[in-house]
Structure formats: C-alpha cells, structure tokens
Amino acid sequence: MTVLLNVAEVSKVFPVSGGPGAWVRLKRRFSGGVEKLPKVYAVDNVSFVIEKGETVGLVGESGCGKSTLVRALTRLIDVSDGLVTLGKRDVSLKPARVFARDRDRARIQMVFQDAGESVNPRFTAFDAIADPLRRLRKLRGKALTERVETVASQCGLPLALLTRYPHQLSGGQRARVGIARAIAVEPELLVLDEPTAALDVSVQVVILQLLQRLKREFGMSYLFVSHDLSVVRLLCDRVLVMYLGKIVESGPAAEVFEHPLHPYTQALVAAVPRLHEDGVERLRLSGEPRSPIDPDPNVCRFYGRCPRGTNACKTVMPALRSFGDRRVACHFAEEFLPQARIAS
C-alpha cells in the first residue's frame, strides 16, 4: 500500500484570553518576567498515516480536537507545528490562504457536517457544485455544465433539482449536493465531518451506501469523522480515537470496537446504545474532561475521569505504544491485550 497522507507530529495551539488579568500581565512585563499567554492545545503532537483507498474513522467527544485536526489537514487553517504530507508534497508549508489557490487544493476535499448550513443559501445546487470546478479546474460553459451533471448523477441527485436553492431541497438531497461538490474536482482524499449527523436513519443508510459506492468507483481515501460508533464500525477500515487533543488509540475498526484497550475507548464503546442489550456491566465516566489550556505534559490527559487513575498516570504521560497493528497510549494496555490477541 502507498501512503497518501502522512501527518507527522502535528500540533495546533490557540492563544486564549483569561488567565492572569491584564494588570497582572503588565506588572509582570515591567518586573522583567516573561509574559506568556495561556494556550489551548487543541491538537497536540498527533501523527498518523492514511493509505491509498483506505477509510479511516476519527472518533472522540466534542471538544477533543477532531474538527481542529480535520481543518488543519484539509488546510483550512495553519498548523502550529508538524508536517502534513500529501503524496510526496508537504502541504503544510504554504499558508492556508495561499494554498486555497494551489493546484493541490483539489486533492483534498471536505464534506461538511450539515449541508443545509454549509452550502451558500444564495447558490443553486448547480452553482454550489460548479464553484470548485470554476475555481480549481477553470472549467467554463459547456464543459462545466457537463461535469456538474455527471457528478450530480453519480451522487444520485436528479438533474431537475440542480436549479433549486438549498432551502428547497430535503436533508438527503442537500447531503448529496455537499458530496457532489466535494468529489467534483476528483480529490484523492475526502474528509467527511459527520456527513449524516443531521439525517434520519432511513436517509442515513442511503447516504452511507452512496459514499461506499463512490469510494469503490473512484478509489478515494476517506477520513470519516463521527461520534456515531455504529456508523464508523460499518464504514471504516481503521479507526483513530482522540481524547483532548491526543490520539489515545488506533487500530483496525472491528478490533478496536470488539476489544478496546484504552479505558476511554472502553467507556466510549460501552456508552453506545444497542438494539439488543447484552446485559454487560456498563462502564460510566464521571467528571468533566481536564482543561485543554496549558495541560501538564506529565499527566495523562484522561487522568481524573479514568476509572483506573494510578500514581503513574499523573507523573508520566503515557506514550502511544504499538501492539501489532494497534497503538494505545495507556500504561495498562497490556492487561487487556491477551484477550484481544486470542480473538484476533
């Protein structure tokens, strides 16, 4: 397999207001101290690869940095540190503003969460799909119309609907517009940010099946961001679990969900409602996540919510360790490992 996207030690930090007041900061500055603004570590030293034709799932709770990571990868924002390599090219070098006009822009495209919100309400479906083609492929006139119609029919969007505005379309149709817009420029990597979150189950199925068909037809790679683990399990080959800016576990989707190694993943899997209850004691997380503002580099991010929480957890940050094709950032991953081995 060839690596399509290589994310190496990517971090994204945002300065925040708050912390010491302006007066205190001013006093510190004049007394010779270093003035340092507190920072949110939204994404902290994250590395992973996406191979050609692979579907990778990214799961985690809101506020864990999924969206920031995805924006950094799709080059909508700049990374603070680290490299994002697409094929042979380092795409993190150019500022996001400049990259928007780059020829490689077309290689990574994104489907946003709620197409009702992310499609310009003053654009018809045709204009929405045509926009990236005009900007990145410089298509005009007949060639443009042809391409838009091809993509629309590939996405199962009736051509008669192309003249409609987003508010005249149903949720499922809007989702199709969002997908058609993203695949119009034939990207190699399609990043999907909860593409079915706003849809009913019956429509969700159709959209998921459409995505799977498109992937088979065009050989794209997907990065699928979702909090719905049942959907991730069905669609993804591999899964990354994120917690407070860090990847805490990764591995083949089926294995991770059957035998989660990290306590956070275990709680996540246990929290998914199932049609057929198996009567297993359910693991519940108590407390709130730790603050992502200037986190202590020596304390495990999950410490405080983790049912385990030993001394080692608050003195040494667990590194991401490999076990075969799985990686876990927990001091106690071995304890759950044998049962995973037997099953696989």
Place this chain on the structure above:
Amino acid sequence: MTAAPTLSVEGLSVEFRTRSGIVRALENVSFAVDKGETIALVGESGSGKSVTAYAVMGILDPAGRVTAGRALLGSLDLLSAGPGKLAEVRGRDIAMIFQNPRTALNPIRPVGRQIADVLMRHGKVPRREAPAQAVEMLRAVGITDPVRRAKAYPFEMSGGMCQRVMIAIALAAKPSLLIADEPTTGLDVTTQAVIMDLVNELAKDMGMATIFITHDLALAGQRSARIVVMHAGHVVENAPTSDLFARPRHPYTAELIAATPDSAASLDELASIPGSLPDLRRTDLPPCRYSERCPRKLAACAQPLPQPAPGAAHFVACWNPLQELPNNLEAISAPKVSAA
C-alpha cells in the same frame, strides 16, 4: 397494575394552519403511560413526536390547534384546561426537558436562580430557602461543586452540564410526569449514557412516569419499557420493547429496525426505507399514511385503520401486519459480542 395511568392520551388530533394549507400533523394519536413507567415515542423527523408533547403541555405554536382528543392527567383533561389551570399543572405535575439545553435555559439568569424560580412557584418553598434547595438539586443531578455552579450562567457550562441543569429544573417540583424531548441530541455518547442513567434513576426513585422522545431506536430500546412508533402523525405500533424488537408487526417498524446501523454486520445489510413522508397538507391522504411507501399494501388498506383494543399489549395500525420473523431480522437477533 390496575390503577389508572398517569397520563392517557386519547384520539389526539392536531392541525396547523399554514399559508399553503392545513397540515394535519397528528391524527387520532392514543397512548398511555403508567406510574413509574418509561415509554418512548420514536419516529423520523416530521413524524409528530414533538407536536404530541407540545400539545400535551399546552405549548403548541399559535398556528396549531387541537381538533379532537383528550389528554387525561388523573381526572384533568389537559387539552381543555384553561391557561391558568395549565400554568399551575406545568412544572408541578408535568415537566419537560427540551432538546437543546443551551437555548431552553434563560441565558441572563444564573442557573441556581432558575431552579429556585421553579421551587418557589411550584414547590411551595419559601423565598429564603429556595437558593439552598436549588444547590441541593444541582448536587442531586451530579454537578460537582454545586455551590459555585449555582452562580454560573448557562454559557459558562458545557452541554452536558446544561442538560443536567435542565433536568434539575424539570424535577425541582417532583412532577408525576416527565416529558423528555430528545434530551441527549447533540451530546456525546459518553455524556448521553450518563444523562440517561440519571433520568432513569431519578424517575425510578420518584416513581415518575416518563415519556422519552427520540429518533434513536437503539437508545429508546435501551431506556424504555414500551415503545410507541410514530409515522406521519399516526401511531403505527405500540408494544413492549422486547416484543417490538423481536417481532415488529408494522412494516414501517421493521424497516426502521433494519435501517439502524447497530443491527448490521456490514453496510450492504442495511436497508433504506423507500419513499418519504407524505405531504400532510394533502386533502386526499389515504387512511394509512404509510400505504404509499408500503411493500405490503392491500386493497383493504383503503379502509379506516384498525383501532387499538382496550387493554391490548401490542397494538399495530395495519391491515396486513407481519406475522413471523422477516428474513432481514435474523441477522440482528444473533447475540452481540460483549463490548467491554
């Protein structure tokens, strides 16, 4: 239980006047919830779940009108009660948890005072004791450091915290009926599990009846004893949870179960539901609003739907219901491998 149910909704019909015609949002909706029981209203968006709750609470949009039916809370018909009577009952006897806690809470009042308001108005708590009791309520819903949190504004709290505050407000006056309208939509699965545990536990402790509105069939199955499936303003099936999953009788219920991602081993196994909800403004709607999407349609479907027999455990509004286990359900009845 032979006692009368906490709430009994009988033949509820609701219409909305719009510029493009009258929308018959609910038609002949009937269900009941007993003391201490949790039932779930399940359906796709637009099926009338929330409208049912709003009609019962008497907070329908001004364009909406109840055209028929009763909603009996004890001996009081909520649908014909006057605004004064309703204001007294709301909060004290029935409480509601809304979908989006951030927008449902008052943004310019500290949460502790919002809870105290309910306590003073409905709980007959003296003004001086209300703040302290509000703090106790916050503690009861599992908020750490309740004394400090009581002074916080909703924007200072996370979604899960706000939802806990909503629950505290709803339960402040110890109502006998709680309506939870998608209480965990927009929350993370881990938070969802904790919040639902909390609602279930408090309901059990207080012997409260709960109507739980959701579009998530799996969540409904996990949390309620009985499921009422709605489609286009009709109750299509009303059955005990285990019965419903093991033997769904209405074709729509069966399709809904087959479309739920949890049930399938691969994406190809999931079946979508053909067609979409009918336009409820039409004047020529067939008696069965599912019949135009239904693969099992008969000539008999043109006659009025069967009515629920009094006391029947499993009601299905269909002339040609499924009898045995359909093929596509075999896969999901296989035992699940334990997750944790």
